[in-house]
Amino acid sequence: MKRADGELLLLWTLPLLGVIWISAFLLFPGFVQPMSPTLSAEQVAAFYRDPENLPRIRYSMILFNWFGVGLIPILALIALQIRRMAHRTPIFSYAIVACAAGGPTIFLMADLFWLLAAFRPERDPQLTLLLNDLAWVTFSSQVGFLIAQNVILALAIHLDRQQRPVFRPWVAHFNLVVAALLIPAAFAGAAMTGPFAWDGVLTFWVRNVAIGLWIAVMGVVLGRAIQRQRSEQQAAA
Amino acid sequence: MNAGFEKRLIGVWLALSAITLAQLGIGSVGVRAGLAPSAALAAGAIGIALIKVRIIIREFMEVRHAPVLLGRLTDLWVVLTGAMLLGAHLAGTAFAKG
Amino acid sequence: MSAAPPDSKRELWIGWWTLVVFYNLYGLLFFVITRTQPPPEPSLDPSEVVQWFHDRHYGLLYGYAIVSIVGGATAIMNATLAYSMRRMSVSRAFAYSYLVIYALATLPGMLIMGVACTVGAMRPDRDPALMSWIYDFAFLSFEGTMGVFLIGSLVWMVAVLLDENGVFPKWFGYLNLCNALTEVVVAPAWIFKSGPFAWNGAIAWWINMGVFVTYTVVFLTLLRRMILREDFGTGPLPELAP
Amino acid sequence: MNGRPEVVRFVPGQPDMWAFVLFEGFVFTAYFGVYVFSRARSPDLFLESQAHLDLRIGFFNTLALLASSWSVARCVQAAREGSYRAATTNAFLTMLFGFVFLVSKLREWVVEIEQGFTFTADEFSSFYYFLTGIHFLHLLIGFVALAVAVYQLRSPARRSQEIVETCATYWHTIDFLWVLIFALLYVMR
Numbered sequence A: 001m002k003r004a005d006g007e008l009l010l011l012w013t014l015p016l017l018g019v020i021w022i023s024a025f026l027l028f029p030g031f032v033q034p035m036s037p038t039l040s041a042e043q044v045a046a047f048y049r050d051p052e053n054l055p056r057i058r059y060s061m062i063l064f065n066w067f068g069v070g071l072i073p074i075l076a077l078i079a080l081q082i083r084r085m086a087h088r089t090p091i092f093s094y095a096i097v098a099c100a101a102g103g104p105t106i107f108l109m110a111d112l113f114w115l116l117a118a119f120r121p122e123r124d125p126q127l128t129l130l131l132n133d134l135a136w137v138t139f140s141s142q143v144g145f146l147i148a149q150n151v152i153l154a155l156a157i158h159l160d161r162q163q164r165p166v167f168r169p170w171v172a173h174f175n176l177v178v179a180a181l182l183i184p185a186a187f188a189g190a191a192m193t194g195p196f197a198w199d200g201v202l203t204f205w206v207r208n209v210a211i212g213l214w215i216a217v218m219g220v221v222l223g224r225a226i227q228r229q230r231s232e233q234q235a236a237a
Numbered sequence B: 001m002n003a004g005f006e007k008r009l010i011g012v013w014l015a016l017s018a019i020t021l022a023q024l025g026i027g028s029v030g031v032r033a034g035l036a037p038s039a040a041l042a043a044g045a046i047g048i049a050l051i052k053v054r055i056i057i058r059e060f061m062e063v064r065h066a067p068v069l070l071g072r073l074t075d076l077w078v079v080l081t082g083a084m085l086l087g088a089h090l091a092g093t094a095f096a097k098g
Numbered sequence C: 001m002s003a004a005p006p007d008s009k010r011e012l013w014i015g016w017w018t019l020v021v022f023y024n025l026y027g028l029l030f031f032v033i034t035r036t037q038p039p040p041e042p043s044l045d046p047s048e049v050v051q052w053f054h055d056r057h058y059g060l061l062y063g064y065a066i067v068s069i070v071g072g073a074t075a076i077m078n079a080t081l082a083y084s085m086r087r088m089s090v091s092r093a094f095a096y097s098y099l100v101i102y103a104l105a106t107l108p109g110m111l112i113m114g115v116a117c118t119v120g121a122m123r124p125d126r127d128p129a130l131m132s133w134i135y136d137f138a139f140l141s142f143e144g145t146m147g148v149f150l151i152g153s154l155v156w157m158v159a160v161l162l163d164e165n166g167v168f169p170k171w172f173g174y175l176n177l178c179n180a181l182t183e184v185v186v187a188p189a190w191i192f193k194s195g196p197f198a199w200n201g202a203i204a205w206w207i208n209m210g211v212f213v214t215y216t217v218v219f220l221t222l223l224r225r226m227i228l229r230e231d232f233g234t235g236p237l238p239e240l241a242p
Numbered sequence D: 001m002n003g004r005p006e007v008v009r010f011v012p013g014q015p016d017m018w019a020f021v022l023f024e025g026f027v028f029t030a031y032f033g034v035y036v037f038s039r040a041r042s043p044d045l046f047l048e049s050q051a052h053l054d055l056r057i058g059f060f061n062t063l064a065l066l067a068s069s070w071s072v073a074r075c076v077q078a079a080r081e082g083s084y085r086a087a088t089t090n091a092f093l094t095m096l097f098g099f100v101f102l103v104s105k106l107r108e109w110v111v112e113i114e115q116g117f118t119f120t121a122d123e124f125s126s127f128y129y130f131l132t133g134i135h136f137l138h139l140l141i142g143f144v145a146l147a148v149a150v151y152q153l154r155s156p157a158r159r160s161q162e163i164v165e166t167c168a169t170y171w172h173t174i175d176f177l178w179v180l181i182f183a184l185l186y187v188m189r
Helices: A003-011 A013-027 A041-049 A053-083 A091-119 A125-141 A144-158 A169-190 A201-236 B003-033 B039-060 B068-094 C006-033 C046-055 C057-086 C092-122 C128-143 C147-162 C170-185 C202-229 D015-041 D043-050 D055-080 D084-114 D123-154 D161-187
Strands: none
Touching: A003 A013, A003 A053, A003 A201, A013 A053, A013 A201, A041 A053, A041 A125, A053 A091, A053 A144, A053 A201, A091 A125, A091 A144, A091 C006, A091 C057, A091 C092, A125 A169, A125 A201, A125 C057, A125 C092, A125 C128, A144 A169, A144 C057, A169 A201, A169 C057, A169 C092, B003 B039, B003 D055, B003 D161, B039 B068, B039 D015, B039 D055, B039 D161, B068 D015, C006 C057, C006 C202, C046 C057, C046 C092, C046 C128, C057 C092, C057 C147, C057 C202, C092 C128, C092 C147, C147 C170, C170 C202, C170 D015, C170 D123, C202 D015, D015 D043, D015 D123, D015 D161, D043 D123, D055 D084, D055 D123, D055 D161, D084 D123, D084 D161, D123 D161
């Protein structure tokens, strides 16, 4: 079995991961109709106490807890493709590895806060509100590693000057566009209403759709690159 | 081992120990007499310690054989430390609590 | 063979300039915009904490928004520093340990504080007792996270001391030890609410900050020299990694 | 190898270690400064709390570290003259003196803590445990330095005089910092 075969196997976990993530997203009642930051402590507590919501909150967040880190192998594959680029140092692939550690950890923290809020919904509403705020702010505003990931990848592609570059230039441009779409979400804490609020168009919908799109597009591009690598290896053998 | 060197090292150790013994004596007398803290006492305690430090640096650490610059730098440290500690004492006295 | 083309060190310069720009921005964001450094007193009572958040409302919300946009830059910075270890005659384990330790460090070292301060500032009418908890969470996660920097500096120290390629001078190895020791010195911040050992104290904050700033300026300078010295030539690219 | 003639001036060990000694020396100066300042602000409190310390133990500890400095200086000289056996013996002797200090210091702490004189007892006790604690940490690192020196002396293939001197310089630093700590915590009034 060749190296690339194992890599393809890892890549094929991506569609499965996508199905699980979309299911968990739809299952969590706070995502389909994103919760507003303007809800009062009592309203937030009521959200967690609602017997309709509670199991959905718990099971969706358990799913995210299991599979939130599932993206790390894909990022590792991207790091390996960067190693194939015409660079003189491994700095860019190192940086992607560093991002791979940071991003999912942040998502994991948000997941923990949601699960904690749901664990004892009878808690003082002020405490439930605090946990809910911590979860949403962590989830929405902490886009730093995702932006860094896109910019680093774009730079790496841009500097990959060889006959047949690993990724084509449009992938770099695509990554920059995604990075730009993620920036408004950083201001989630500063706005209680409007497009920048954590339930707003920019912070919630644009950001999450951009992330989803990035995963899908990078999955396809990555698949092609690995396929090409595999056929090159076969030809060389 | 070089006998002259050996003698000198023992001499240095004896001198340092003697100063320490003197510190022990002065300290005990101070405790028994219940001496009130003062700038002079503080300066004395720090000064004696810094003399010991300088002996260690010059003899044990062999700075006396080192390029002049190193001797200047270590002396600078000794002097600055003394000045800063004395300054800290005076400043602390000026801003005494209660 | 002619001299290296000017762009052969581009990756290294990108890393170095990111470091320089980031540290300046970091100072601006923490000292000027959010005004969370130098740190306030840990002994504030809950109503004073509420007032503290009130005084910095917009600074905290927008300042930490910018922190969360640029925070990921630490990845390329740490990658560049890890690369310096790759140039040394030591095992790759050093570079990898450094990279992972500092990737982890970004969270408690900076981002958690951003989340906490944002959550604190966004609802000024929150129960003051909870505001006080948020305040402690922000500053203690920021200053009280020690192990990552302690072990990270020690890894770098050992790599520099063992290295035979002279990537960094040995004294920088020892300076890493000084920096590592400041992480021990900050530990009493978990115990004291006032005095020199508290999180804003003369020892736990001011002296440590002095050491850290010296350390940072020194490694930026040394890293720059390393890049200037680096001789890639115009030859073929280093063998592509498997 | 003969002892170097008196006229030739040389830096003992790596100059890099001297940079460390000076830098760490200034960091300690800063710690001491904060201590002396706090002390001068509340002299009575410090004096009262200081009575918990036993000056004689401080004296004994100082002698132990001074002796360790003496033996490590002999180690360097012996190595310089090529008598590696004597150098190794002196390095071990240094470890022994260091160990005497270590045990004595630990015993002192245990007794004091049992008397309720803990890290958080009062302002003086905080400084006492902080300064002696951070010094203790330097001592532990010192054992690593001595181990490096012994490792160098053991095999004819290594025996770098520079590294032996570097380790000795570090060890002396532990000694002279303690001399100041002794004066500031135990003797000063």
